[in-house]
Each structure stands twice: as C-alpha cells, then as structure tokens.
Amino acid sequence: MGAVKLINIKEEILAExxxxxxxxxxxxxxxxxxxxNLMSSPGSGKTSLILKSLERxxxxxRISVIEGDIDSMVDAEAVAAQGVEAVQIKxxxxxxxxxxxxxxxxSQVDLTNLDLVFLENxxxxxxxxxxxxxxxxxxxxxxxxxxxxxxxxxxxxxxxxDALVVNKVDCxxxxxxxxxxxxxxxxxxxxxxxxxxxxxxxxxxxxEWCDWLENRLSxxx
Amino acid sequence: MGAVKLINIKEEILAExxxxxxxxxxxxxxxxxxxxNLMSSPGSGKTSLILKSLERxxxxxRISVIEGDIDSMVDAEAVAAQGVEAVQIKxxxxxxxxxxxxxxxxSQVDLTNLDLVFLENxxxxxxxxxxxxxxxxxxxxxxxxxxxxxxxxxxxxxxxxDALVVNKVDCxxxxxxxxxxxxxxxxxxxxxxxxxxxxxxxxxxxxEWCDWLENRLSxxx
Numbered sequence: 001m002g003a004v005k006l007i008n009i010k011e012e013i014l015a016e017x018x019x020x021x022x023x024x025x026x027x028x029x030x031x032x033x034x035x036x037n038l039m040s041s042p043g044s045g046k047t048s049l050i051l052k053s054l055e056r057x058x059x060x061x062r063i064s065v066i067e068g069d070i071d072s073m074v075d076a077e078a079v080a081a082q083g084v085e086a087v088q089i090k091x092x093x094x095x096x097x098x099x100x101x102x103x104x105x106x107s108q109v110d111l112t113n114l115d116l117v118f119l120e121n122x123x124x125x126x127x128x129x130x131x132x133x134x135x136x137x138x139x140x141x142x143x144x145x146x147x148x149x150x151x152x153x154x155x156x157x158x159x160x161x162d163a164l165v166v167n168k169v170d171c172x173x174x175x176x177x178x179x180x181x182x183x184x185x186x187x188x189x190x191x192x193x194x195x196x197x198x199x200x201x202x203x204x205x206x207x208e209w210c211d212w213l214e215n216r217l218s219x220x221x
Numbered sequence: 222m223g224a225v226k227l228i229n230i231k232e233e234i235l236a237e238x239x240x241x242x243x244x245x246x247x248x249x250x251x252x253x254x255x256x257x258n259l260m261s262s263p264g265s266g267k268t269s270l271i272l273k274s275l276e277r278x279x280x281x282x283r284i285s286v287i288e289g290d291i292d293s294m295v296d297a298e299a300v301a302a303q304g305v306e307a308v309q310i311k312x313x314x315x316x317x318x319x320x321x322x323x324x325x326x327x328s329q330v331d332l333t334n335l336d337l338v339f340l341e342n343x344x345x346x347x348x349x350x351x352x353x354x355x356x357x358x359x360x361x362x363x364x365x366x367x368x369x370x371x372x373x374x375x376x377x378x379x380x381x382x383d384a385l386v387v388n389k390v391d392c393x394x395x396x397x398x399x400x401x402x403x404x405x406x407x408x409x410x411x412x413x414x415x416x417x418x419x420x421x422x423x424x425x426x427x428x429e430w431c432d433w434l435e436n437r438l439s440x441x442x
Contacts, residue, residue, distance in 0.1 A: 041262045042346050042375060043367025070347065072373040093377065095316065095347040123374065125263050126291065126316040126345050145366035145389065146264025152293040153344065154263060156314065168366065174392060 017132060020099035024106065024134025031111035034217050035102075035119055037135035039157060042123030044143040045167040047075045048200035049209075050118045054082050056210045061115040061217070066105040068097040068122050075120060085109065096127035099134050116217060125150070129157035137216060143168040148178045151185035159189040163196065165209060170199040238353060241320035245327065245355025252332035255438050256323075256340055258356035260378060263344030265364040266388040268296045269421035270430075271339045275303050277431045282336040282438070287326040289318040289343050296341060306330065317348035320355050337438060346371070350378035358437060364389040369399045372406035380410040384417065386430060391420040 028035055038046045050065055057063060064085045067075040076088035087108045089101055102119060109117065119135055121128040129140075140161035142150055145168060151158040158164065164186060172179070179197075186195060194212060198205030249256055259267045271286055278284060285306045288297040297309035308329045310322050323340060330338065340356055342349040350361075361382035363371055366389060372379040379385065385407060393400070400418075407416060415433060419426030 041264065041344070041367075042371055043262065043364075069374050071376055072370075074370060074373060093347075093351070095345075122347065123262070124316075124345055124347050126314075126343065127348065130314070143264075143366065145364065145392075146262075149293075149295060150263055152295060153290050155292055171366075171392070171395060174395060 014131070017099045020103060021132035021134040024099055024103055025136065027106070027111065028134070028136060031114070033111050033114050033117060034137065035106075035117045035133075035135040036137045036139060036213070037097075037119045037121055037128075037133050038139050038141060039121045039125070039128040039161075040123065040141035040143070041125045041146055044123070044141045044146065045200050046120045046123070046141055047078060049141060049165060049167065049198070050120060051078060051082060052200050052203070052206050053118070053210055053213065054079070054084050056206060057116070057214070058082070058084060061214075062113060063116045063118065064109045064114055065118045065120065066102065066109075067120045068101065068105075070094070070122060091122060095122055095124050096131050097121050097133050098131050102133045102135075116213075125154045125157055129154075129160060137162045137213075139163045139165060141165045141167055142182075144171055144175050144177045147175075148182040148185070151182070151189055155189055158186055161190065161193050163193050163212065164190070165196045165198055167198055167200060169197045169204060170202045235352070238320045241324060242353035242355040245320055245324055246357065248327070248332065249355070249357060252335070254332050254335050254338060255358065256327075256338045256354075256356040257358045257360060257434070258318075258340045258342060258349075258354050259360050259362060260342045260346070260349040260382075261344065261362035261364070262346045262367055265344070265362045265367065266421050267341045267344070267362055268299060270362060270386060270388065270419070271341060272299060272303060273421050273424070273427050274339070274431055274434065275300070275305050277427060278337070278435070279303070279305060282435075283334060284337045284339065285330045285335055286339045286341065287323070287330075288341045289322065289326075290341075291315070291343060312343060316343055316345050317352050318342050318354050319352050323354045323356075337434075346375045346378055350375075350381060358383045358434075360384045360386060362386045362388055363403075365392055365396050365398045368396075369403040369406070372403070372410055376410055379407055382411065382414050384414050384433065385411070386417045386419055388419055388421060390418045390425060391423045
C-alpha cells in the first residue's frame, strides 16, 4: 500500500497566517506601534467606539485606522471626517480579516510616525476570533440589544479577547439584558480581561476605556 | 511542460454542497415539507421570531425546529418548552450551517409527519449567505439596533433572501435608524422580497409575517 498524504487545508492556512501575524507584530514592536483589533457582530458599535476613542486620544497620540468591510467605504469616511487617516480594506465577501490583509493595510500607513492603529474587523462574532491579525490587543464588543447569552453561543471570542466592551448600556432598561448573568458567563470563559460598560451615545465609560488603552500603549509598545 | 492542475477548494466544496442541497430539496418536495432558513447577526431575534411564529402557527401546522449553534442548547430548549420538537446542531466552531449538517438535522425528524421546519442558522450575517442549506425559503432578519447601513456592508444576504424581517421596531424611536434609507438600500439589492417590520416584544407585524409564510407553504409545497 502506498502512503497516504493528508493535506489539512484549514490548519495549513492558519499556520501560515500565524507566521505572518508574528512578523507583523515584530514590525509593530520595531516601530513602537500598538495595533488594536476590534471585533463584534454587525452594528454593535465598532466604528462608534473608534470615533469616540479618537475624540479623546487623537490630540495626545498619533493614530491611524484600518477599516475592514465586505463592501462600502462609509466607515473610513467617518474616520477621515475626524481628521484622522483611514485605510479601507474591502474584503469582497471574505468574512474576516487575516494577517495578509492587515499587512496590506499597514503598508499604506507610515508606522514610524504612529503610536496606535485601530483595526476594525468585519462584523462577525465567529470567524475573526479564529484568525490572528497580528494585533497586540484583541477587543470584543457586545452591545446590550444582542443579549446576555452571547458568551454561551460564541465562546471563542469571549475566551480569547484582551478586553470586553459592553456597548449601548444606555438602553439597559429597554432590553431584557441581565448584566450579572453576562458577567458570570464571561468570567467562566475569561478570568482576566477587563470588562468596560460603555455607551458611545452618551459617552458613559469612554474615559475608563481610553485610560486602560493608554496604559496598555505604554506597556505593549 | 507538464499540465497544471488547479484544485479550487472553495468552489469544489460549494459545488458538492449545492448538489446535496438539491437532494435535500427533493426529499422535502417528496414529503411536502417547507424548510425555512433564518439568518441574521447574533442577537437579532432568530429564536424570538421562531417562538412567536410557533405561537401563531403550531395549532394549524405540523412544525419542527432545527437549531444551529456553535455551542449551547438554550435555543432548542426554549423551543421544546413550547411543546414543539427541536433538534440542536452544535457546529463546534463552524460559522454557518451547510447542507451536510442540515441533512443530519433532518434525519432526526419524521418528514412524513410535518408541514414546516424552521432552521435557525448560526448568528452571522456573512457566511450563511454563501452556503445553500437545501432550504425552500431563505429569510434574513435585521434588528433596528444594528443600524440602517447593513445592506451597504453585507450585500449578499440582502440580495439573496426571499424575505427580510426587520425586528425590534418597537425601539425605532430610541435608535438613530432611518427606515426609508434601509428600504432604499435593500431595494437596490433586492426588488422582489417582501419586507416585514416586526417586534417580537410587542407582537407587531407577526400576523403579516405568518400570513405570508402560510401562503408560501401552500405555494412551495
């Protein structure tokens, strides 16, 4: 009998991606830049969080934004309207950003002239969590209208994130969202990542989130 | 020079899936069962829509529900609590349901004794839209808190759905959601699918949605 050769496509792709992601982190370290990967469902507030964070941080830090979307430029345009450089990656159907796409995005900015790059991933609570983008910090956003049961259904992203941002807390009274249940479910998966309760609409919690991010900038760079 | 052989993994997988999906539709037609595939972001209200639809339809039609989740049984348990048979598929990380998973799910129900099967896909606005499950009707759900710009960013699911359900319209006043912009953006992608504005919380629009579904049951079976 001849030998059987197994080609495990997914594992090979992920291994290649991991290697490239490591190279991206080396480049970031050399340039002393922190790359923050924001992941969430569609409409949870990734762009809103970036815009709110820019307001608070852009005078003290040199920041660029890389926007990942299947289609459209609307998010990059919103960032540019704040006077901040934005790169739009159109994935053309691809459901998450991988290291190769992020490398292309980073090639469009001048890392030597930056402190912080926000990376807005494709709106998807599943696939982005599996794929290393080369980021230094991975942040998950959950919004109140999505419900407190999401850690039960999409455990990976909650298990692997470096911070969880719970957005739209201004409408906690309106939705049947059990904050304590959410925290309990999150803590079962992740004991260390901080949890920020924020509202991009009212500004609640933005200060604490930005303080943490500034602190991590000085640690991770 | 020797020949170059190209193996396009994604196309091959999708072609095999399409074939199996066709076989599923043949079995459904033979048994006169309509399979309705519900797709949306996490937390848009797929389970809630199923539960509301069961209340209205379960006395007049024989219904089962197949729940697809990466992890957890909570949705299937909620369906079973209504006295309706539920099959839970745990995808174990997989980001959408494919025809092979649906075939396994359907093998757990008695098609000869059913009129309608609801299939709840994994919460994901991207990947489920690419993968034929064998369903007769593909329904997309968008909830108001996600925003009116989603057709710009995730065009495929809006382009290919047989109906769009806009859920959580009870909180239209609370969110900055432009209904006319949503309709305009949807219609640019899809001229024919009906759009239902509903609230699973208040019951608004459930009657119209169920009437349409009942009508399609008699057409599609």
